[in-house]
Amino acid sequence: MKTQRRDFLKxxxxxxxxxxxxxxxxxxGNFNGLNNTEGVLENNFLHISPENIITIWSPNPEIGxxxxxxxxxxxxxxLDVDWEKVNVKQADLDTKKFERQLTGGSGAIKHSWExxxxxxxxxxxxxxxxxxxxxxxxxxxxxxxxxxVKHSSGKEFSYGELATLASEIKLPSNIPLKDKKxxxxxxxxxxxxxxxxxxxxxxxxxxxxxxxxMVYARLLRPxxxxxxxxxxxxxxxxxxxxxxxxxxxxxxxxxxxxxxxPLIKAAPLIKIExxxxxxxxxxxxxxxxxxEIMQNGPFEVRRKDGDPEKAFKEASKVVEAxxxxxxxxxxxxxxxxxxxxxxxxxxxxxxxTQVPQAAQTQVxxxxxxxxxxxxxxxxKMGGGFGRRLNNDYCLEAAELSAKINKPVKLLWTRxxxxxxxxxxxxxxxxxxxxxxxKGNITAYxxxxxxxxxxxxxxxxxxxxxxxxxxxxxxxxxxxDITTGPWRAPITNFLAYAEQAFLDEVAEAxxxxxxxxxxxxxxxxxxxxxxxxTYEPKRFEEVIKTVAQRASWNRGKKGVFQGFSVYFSHxxxxxxxxEIEKVRKKAVLKKVYAVTDCGIVINQSGARNQVFGAIxxxxxxxxxxxxxFVNGEPMQKNYDTFRLIKYNEVPEIDAHFIDxxxxxxxxxxxxxPPTGGALANAYYKATGKRLYKQPFVLEDQNFExxx
Amino acid sequence: xxxxxxxxxxxxxxxxxxxxxxxxxxxxxxxxxxxDLETPLxxxxxxxxxxxxxxxxxxxxQCGACTVHIDGQAVRSCVLPVSSVQFSEIVTIEGLSENxxxxxxxxxxxxxxxxxxxxxxxxIMTAAALMKNNPKASEDDITNTMQGNxxxxxxxxxxxxxxxxxxxxxK
Numbered sequence: 001m002k003t004q005r006r007d008f009l010k011x012x013x014x015x016x017x018x019x020x021x022x023x024x025x026x027x028x029g030n031f032n033g034l035n036n037t038e039g040v041l042e043n044n045f046l047h048i049s050p051e052n053i054i055t056i057w058s059p060n061p062e063i064g065x066x067x068x069x070x071x072x073x074x075x076x077x078x079l080d081v082d083w084e085k086v087n088v089k090q091a092d093l094d095t096k097k098f099e100r101q102l103t104g105g106s107g108a109i110k111h112s113w114e115x116x117x118x119x120x121x122x123x124x125x126x127x128x129x130x131x132x133x134x135x136x137x138x139x140x141x142x143x144x145x146x147x148x149v150k151h152s153s154g155k156e157f158s159y160g161e162l163a164t165l166a167s168e169i170k171l172p173s174n175i176p177l178k179d180k181k182x183x184x185x186x187x188x189x190x191x192x193x194x195x196x197x198x199x200x201x202x203x204x205x206x207x208x209x210x211x212x213x214m215v216y217a218r219l220l221r222p223x224x225x226x227x228x229x230x231x232x233x234x235x236x237x238x239x240x241x242x243x244x245x246x247x248x249x250x251x252x253x254x255x256x257x258x259x260x261x262p263l264i265k266a267a268p269l270i271k272i273e274x275x276x277x278x279x280x281x282x283x284x285x286x287x288x289x290x291x292e293i294m295q296n297g298p299f300e301v302r303r304k305d306g307d308p309e310k311a312f313k314e315a316s317k318v319v320e321a322x323x324x325x326x327x328x329x330x331x332x333x334x335x336x337x338x339x340x341x342x343x344x345x346x347x348x349x350x351x352x353t354q355v356p357q358a359a360q361t362q363v364x365x366x367x368x369x370x371x372x373x374x375x376x377x378x379x380k381m382g383g384g385f386g387r388r389l390n391n392d393y394c395l396e397a398a399e400l401s402a403k404i405n406k407p408v409k410l411l412w413t414r415x416x417x418x419x420x421x422x423x424x425x426x427x428x429x430x431x432x433x434x435x436x437x438k439g440n441i442t443a444y445x446x447x448x449x450x451x452x453x454x455x456x457x458x459x460x461x462x463x464x465x466x467x468x469x470x471x472x473x474x475x476x477x478x479x480d481i482t483t484g485p486w487r488a489p490i491t492n493f494l495a496y497a498e499q500a501f502l503d504e505v506a507e508a509x510x511x512x513x514x515x516x517x518x519x520x521x522x523x524x525x526x527x528x529x530x531x532x533t534y535e536p537k538r539f540e541e542v543i544k545t546v547a548q549r550a551s552w553n554r555g556k557k558g559v560f561q562g563f564s565v566y567f568s569h570x571x572x573x574x575x576x577x578e579i580e581k582v583r584k585k586a587v588l589k590k591v592y593a594v595t596d597c598g599i600v601i602n603q604s605g606a607r608n609q610v611f612g613a614i615x616x617x618x619x620x621x622x623x624x625x626x627x628f629v630n631g632e633p634m635q636k637n638y639d640t641f642r643l644i645k646y647n648e649v650p651e652i653d654a655h656f657i658d659x660x661x662x663x664x665x666x667x668x669x670x671x672p673p674t675g676g677a678l679a680n681a682y683y684k685a686t687g688k689r690l691y692k693q694p695f696v697l698e699d700q701n702f703e704x705x706x
Numbered sequence: 707x708x709x710x711x712x713x714x715x716x717x718x719x720x721x722x723x724x725x726x727x728x729x730x731x732x733x734x735x736x737x738x739x740x741x742d743l744e745t746p747l748x749x750x751x752x753x754x755x756x757x758x759x760x761x762x763x764x765x766x767x768q769c770g771a772c773t774v775h776i777d778g779q780a781v782r783s784c785v786l787p788v789s790s791v792q793f794s795e796i797v798t799i800e801g802l803s804e805n806x807x808x809x810x811x812x813x814x815x816x817x818x819x820x821x822x823x824x825x826x827x828x829x830i831m832t833a834a835a836l837m838k839n840n841p842k843a844s845e846d847d848i849t850n851t852m853q854g855n856x857x858x859x860x861x862x863x864x865x866x867x868x869x870x871x872x873x874x875x876x877k
Binding site: 063064065066189191192194195196198199200201202203204205207208216238239240241242243259260261262264265331332333334335380381382383385413414604605608609611612613614615616619637638639643644645646647649652 | 722723725741742744745746749752753754757758759760761762763764765766768769771798799800802806811814815818820821822823824825826827830849852853855856857858859860861862863864865866
């Protein structure tokens with residue numbers, strides 16, 4: 001595709017007598033030197049106007065993780081512009097200009113780091129060359145400062161003045177990038193570029209988008225997972241002002257109205273009969289299934305090192321524990337919604353999705369429309385947390401629009417959203433550790449049984465690699481309850497189970513939990529067992545730093561500390577949670593978090609992610625719960641589903657390791673270690689081990705520490 | 707055999723009452739809207755008046771995203787029927803200040819509070835009303851007031867700092 005386009009451009013330019021500007025496919029995109037009647041300098045990521053107005057395009061979907069700002073900062077750094085004057089714009093889906101235009105896996109910065117730098121550096125290079133030509137001086141005598149090229153003689157040009165000339169210069173294949181020590185923007189504290197819009201209510205989220213002539217729609221889905229639509233009677237609902245029509249769409253009942261409120265008012269008036277073609281799921285059934293499978297399998301072996309069976313037989317001591325978590329909804333503050341305008345052979349899609357290209361492909365397949373005729377515009381999003389990696393609601397909007405031949409705005413109410421599935425899977429883990437006489441871990445075993453979890457384990461995660469005999473196995477039960485990735489998929493619960501278990505093992509071994517980790521990491525460094533997917537040195541650094549910051553084991557009076565450390569999404573985070581006894585009452589006071597995510601792009605955004613992930617992890621570990629009766633989730637809104645509140649968060653001390661390593665990710669990594677640190681502190685303070693989430697149901701006294 | 711799921715379709719040929727007209731005053735301007743009088747103010751603002759700054763989060767006054775000022779008091783507009791506010795002064799986030807100049811907005815910006823930003827209109831409106839009505843608010847007052855606003859992204863620490871800063875700035 002790229003080659004075809006380049007050849008086409010080549011022909012066009014030479015045809016109009018212009019100069020061909022080559023571009024390296026190994027970089028990021030090309031400069032639009034052809035037909036440059038407007039006198040601009042631009043590539044896929046930036047645009048410089050003759051008046052020196054700098055616009056930077058940020059392609060990845062913004063869910064609150066700060067990527068819109070961070071991406072622009074990287075381009076602006078290499079370009080050397082005045083950040084205060086830069087216009088940052090959200091790019092829509094453009095599969096020709098951008099790669100990996102999605103938000104997930106904390107992977108955006110890692111993937112785009114180099115190409116964003118090159119985008120900015122390339123433009124700067126051309127501008128320097130252009131100034132060099134104009135002044136007839138070598139580029140070594142020139143400097144770029146905040147959107148200007150300056151010569152030692154005092155002469156200067158704005159980028160805008162140089163744009164035309166710059167766009168005609170050939171770009172070499174190798175562009176020098178700034179030295180990290182010269183970074184001015186990267187690593188500083190930068191406010192989100194969307195603040196003004198957000199603070200004044202001007203920001204347009206998916207749910208805010210509207211277009212004249214569109215209709216509003218809502219779909220009523222089966223009450224219980226596994227149920228099907230039997231019959232419905234909408235006669236009363238149709239009397240509600242604003243309701244236009246009601247019809248069946250597969251197993252759902254669609255309401256079409258002229259605004260949102262009729263969708264809410266009319267729904268309970270529709271008498272729907274759902275059929276149950278098979279036994280519906282419940283908590284009791286789930287527990288039975290977990291127990292049955294944990295006992296009898298069948299399991300898939302995900303990793304085996306040495307001879308774990310033998311090691312367990314010969315163990316001096318065996319430590320064993322089971323952990324379990326419920327299904328969880330994502331609950332972004334902005335519920336699911338989407339706009340679709342499908343006409344003859346094209347579609348306009350506008351709304352909140354973390355995977356716009358997938359939306360384009362999936363709608364194309366569903367409606368048999370060529371992908372190139374489907375546009376996807378990215379709105380601001382009120383959170384994602386992985387829910388919007390699934391485009392089910394986008395497909396629903398498209399299907400409705402195609403069916404009724406009108407632009408459709410689909411709304412999921414909070415109840416629709418919370419009971420609509422695509423949950424974090426319910427999982428049960430069984431850990432076993434074998435200890436020798438000296439308290440060394442000679443074998444480690446993990447059995448993970450998930451419900452629609454895929455591989456419920458992460459078989460290469462530390463301490464695997466540091467233990468001679470290991471067996472990690474997973475089993476998956478196909479439930480009717482739908483699931484999807486939830487912030488730090490699998491590790492959002494696995495990490496807690498693992499870190500709480502290791503705490504128990506350390507106690508049985510008579511070792512300090514931090515000391516035990518460091519010993520294991522030494523082994524992984526000197527005598528690794530099988531494949532190692534982590535860097536022990538970086539693990540050690542965050543562990544030692546958090547221990548030092550929290551004065552671990554230095555006898556802080558009345559303070560009970562719990563430790564946890566995790567490597568996920570390419571970043572390392574160590575945490576120590578502190579519970580203090582204040583007049584005999586245990587209170588969760590503070591969490592220390594030390595993060596190694598390589599170079600921090602934006603101190604403000606990064607801190608927001610660490611704080612946010614800890615609050616998120618903590619809140620769900622403590623409170624998050626869904627009960628199922630007849631396949632139906634019993635919690636459908638915030639009167640029964642508890643999200644952590646303003647007055648329930650401890651103090652947080654966040655620190656970043658400054659090591660100059662290329663940046664990795666930060667949307668997820670601070671979440672996994674949170675539950676473990678909290679549970680381990682709780683044990684120190686109360687003597688009670690927590691094996692299930694939510695903690696407030698696992699221990700009736702837990703509530704008191706908040 | 708008719709496949710019931712695809713064949714049953716009802717059109718609104720039934721009688722629907724004519725939408726009554728109601729006048730409400732929002733951000734200093736009067737508006738005449740035709741709505742079902744039961745419609746919560748939230749939806750009238752968003753769907754009839756194009757004021758989408760006030761957000762829908764739960765619809766049952768549990769999250770605070772829909773907070774507006776009714777005669778100077780912070781109120782959850784998702785459970786407030788429009789008929790009950792026809793004689794009130796309604797202020798939404800869009801009308802809180804000229805050019806984002808309210809101390810709460812300035813503090814929110816200075817400390818870079820928002821992550822996804824969706825809950826922030828509600829947070830700001832709640833904090834602004836508190837500042838106006840209780841300028842000597844204690845930490846407990848602030849906590850008791852703000853704990854009704856949920857932030858799923860977890861920006862609570864910055865919200866607290868920003869409120870402290872806003873109170874300081876307005877002295």
